[in-house]
Amino acid sequence: MWRELFSYSINPEVFLDVGNLWSLVHTDQDRGLEVAALRQESTARWSDLATRLSAGQRRKAARFVLEQSAPVAATLGATLHSLSAPGVFELPEQLSAMALLADDVGAGAANCARADAFRAIARRHGIDAAAAPPHELAQDRRINDSLFRLPGAILALSRRSDAFGAVLIGADLAQRELGCLPSWSFAAEVLGAPEWERLDMAIPQTADSLPAGETPLGLARALADALADTPDQQAQCATGIALYLALIDEWDRTLFDLTLAHLDPRLSMALLLQAKAREASVYHENFKLEGESLRDWLSKARKDPLPLLEVLGRSRIIRKGDPDKSRFATQMLDYGGPMFRVFNDGEIAIIRDWITDLGQDDSWPHPDSRGAVLARLAATFVAPRSEIGQGDATLGVTPTGIRQAYFTLQGRALAPATRAFAAEYCEFWLAKARKCIDATCRSLPVDWQPGLLREWLLDTHDHHAARFEQSAETEIPSREAVIEQSVQLAPLTLIDGAWLQGFTDIALASSRVGAPLFKTYWDELGNGAWDMNHPKVYRGVLSAMGKELPPTGSLEFAHHPDLRDDSFQLPVYWLAIGKFPSSYRAEILGLNLAMELSGVGGTYRNAHRFLQHYNLPTIFVDLHNTIDNVSDGHAAWAADAIDLFISAIEDPDEVRKTWSRVRAGFESLDPVARICGNLDFFTTRSKAPGKPVSAADALHHVPPRMNA
Ligand SMILES: [Fe+2]
Ligand SMILES: [Fe+2]
Incomplete structure (x- = not known):
């Protein structure tokens, strides 16, 4: 059934292997x-x-x-x-x-x-x-x-x-x-x-x-x-x-x-007979129509229903032009009749229209005959040639190191093995984050209430500002330290927005909860303007510091000697959770608020001070201090998305559960190591035997690179 392919593919997290997918969708397309x-x-x-x-x-x-x-x-x-x-x-x-x-x-x-x-x-x-x-x-x-x-x-x-x-x-x-x-x-x-x-x-x-x-x-x-x-x-x-x-x-x-x-009652009835013929042929062996069992008529109707339509129209159970006097449309459909509840209301209307029409002149509106139209439709009604399925469960890469994971997750589609890895990484990271809930003063409020989040947002913003004022006199780090910190942030900042990747799905991007998330993502990528693209802006900052890094999706980037292993830990989490806009929606909403709120009012202004001191570009932090603002910027939209998401839930228990998932997502931006322990997934988990990743694998994970 084609509707099953449609239904299966609505989910933004599904995976179909290439061979299976192409055998499902290809058609006779070389017709010029x-x-x-x-x-x-x-x-x-x-x-x-x-x-x-x-x-x-x-x-x-x-x-x-x-x-x-x-x-x-x-x-x-x-x-x-x-x-x-x-x-x-x-x-x-x-x-x-x-x-x-x-x-x-x-x-x-x-x-x-x-x-x-x-x-x-x-x-x-x-x-x-x-x-x-x-x-x-x-x-x-x-x-x-x-x-x-x-x-x-x-x-x-x-x-x-x-x-x-x-x-x-x-x-x-x-x-x-x-x-x-x-x-x-x-x-x-x-x-x-x-x-x-x-x-x-x-x-x-x-x-x-x-x-x-x-x-x-x-x-x-x-x-x-x-x-x-x-x-x-x-x-x-x-x-x-x-x-x-x-x-x-x-x-x-x-x-x-x-x-x-x-438009044509006779053709509608013919199609109805055809659709029901298989199921009906099981029952009608003893009912004869013009010397032949109805069962045989129905078997033949699966290919061509017009002959059955003709004999049925001439039979005693039909009074042409008068459905109310036709047994086929009355006793046989009523309670106790042989076809009780076999037809739904729409189908009964088709039957009645057909009987009414039999009493009138034939008014077929088209030069092609009914038979020709039926034959064309029969040729179209073909089921897919193969079953829908995601294919071999071993497909995909199971990374064995953090750099390999960063490289592997640069795309969108997750083959089964890679998906299992990404989900495990998310669970690992979120378990750490859960330990941090209420362990510091920055956690989200214990309970969710309508309107509370916006209030809390403004309080937190005030707090950021107060901390910035207090730190105004603190020592400025060395130029080398500022540059080193900027370089180590590159694996994260060059994928700015990655946690929202799944919200480009048309249904999510235009939904009440998803629209502000799409809008945020669309801003991160520069609203279609390359010079406003946040990763590109950050590259400009690095360049002014004399640091040029390879393309983010390349193996060279993932293995760059200037980047430390631990600089990939949080980015890999962003890359992983961004692939699960349905499974981890609540956590993504919390993470998104944490991310959009993290710098505004304080950190970005501090960073501005340091960068300006060394005459380095401040555009990246300035841009974020405004675009992420708490009145009508990304942080405000993030809070709105959470409120919309939770206010749609009716069951109070479900509200509590969802809110605690949002809170864990919020903590997951920056789990505190002294509370939750080591954030190195690969040393704390037993290593699954992974496949080596080559540059060729990139082709299997990243959409096409187009030529500028
Ligand atoms: Fe950004
Ligand atoms: Fe933002």
Whole structure:
């Protein structure tokens, strides 16, 4: 079932091995489809249909299009939502991809993603099912399974952006080139509503997510062009374009045929018979229709339901034109009847409409016969060729040292063995953090109450400021010490934002709790502007100190002799927990508050004093002292995200448990060694036999590096 692929891939933490994934999603994509021709053909198809229908039928068709296209709408933006990774934080092309994503998800405003625009349209027209969240859509049997194929494939590929990054960039470009789907243009014309334009991926939907003068289409083209110097990636990008076009073409044709069926009572009934035939054929051996057992008719109906529809229509259990006098629609469905509760309300409506229609002239609205439409649909209704599964549990790397761990976790996707390591590292670190709760005066309040956190935030900020005032006279460390400390902070600062990595997922980034986290992450990476990118700004500071370090995602960086082993301990925790936006959401929320609050008011101002004293750039600390501010900056957003998260929980016990997880996350920024003991994971844990990590492994963990 395609809906299962969709449902499975909604989870931002899932892993599918490359071979399994490709065998699931690839299709007959080498058909030389072109965007312009595809758009023209589809537009003609829907426009032609509009001319053949009455106003009432057009409305019915448009509403059906909305209902059935909800899974595709729910994945608008998913092509690029998993590209960002610490190892490629500073690449200008990655920032362009983030700018596109920020525009798609509403740039950190809750419920403002393109998918939300679709939901607003659906709600406005009373189609609440189409406004449901993705996991509910997957359960909605009214939505045809084959229409989950395209969105399921895009979501699944997005979970392996390390292997399919260029394919996703190609698919994204094709989607934006296509613009508003012709089926949506058809529905927009019939139903009207101001939000439709936001479903056109070629047009920006937020005021200033994109660089001035840029359009999503222009940026998507530039992203694809950046792959041009690498033939392999260029080929993958072309595969992504072809794959998207093949899947959207199939999706559009299927939706069109299903719409025809939805408008036609006879075809709707034929599809219903076909859908029920397998289950029903078990029961009807003794019931004869025109000399043949119903069981045999049903067996044949699995391939072609039209002959059964004909004989059923002529049978004694049907009174043409009058469902109330037809046994098939009355006694047989009632309590005690042979088909009691076999059909749901929607299906009973199909049966009744069909019987009513049998009493009228045939009004089939399309030049293609019903048989032709049914045959086309039958050809589309094919299940995936292989099972969904993450593959071999031994896949992935189990690091044996802290530097290897830092290198291995630079990407996003976690193969099973690496995932097990990352989870173990998080547990190790959080166990240390839990020991520190209430052991110092900096811990979060013991209980959570509405409004308390903001108050506590201001108190803590005052405290930071008071400490800064007291320390104003303290001795300034030596220039060498200032530089050495800055260098040792590089493994952490060059992955600024890594703990929030998982919140780029389209559903999380536009959720109430996730939106402020996405907005923070988007700020850390410079809002699409390379010169505002925090890791890049920090490199500038290091450079002014005469320190040049290799790219963060490289083996050379992880093994750089100037960096101490213990300088990687906290960064590895950030890298690990950032991969678990669902499993460790409460802890990430606490960590995020600790991080955003840690420097404001005090430490950053002290650092400013030291740096200024030696005429070194203060921009990094100045920038953070303002952007992380407690009134409407990152620290305030962090507190808001926690309050939103906890206030949605009803059970007081659950509130207490969640709050204590948030508190542990808060401590986890800086567990106090004298309280919690040694923070070296690799000496305190027995070493699992790990595989050596080579530079080639980086390709398996980090999304593609594009050529500047
Ligand atoms: Fe930052
Ligand atoms: Fe920040």
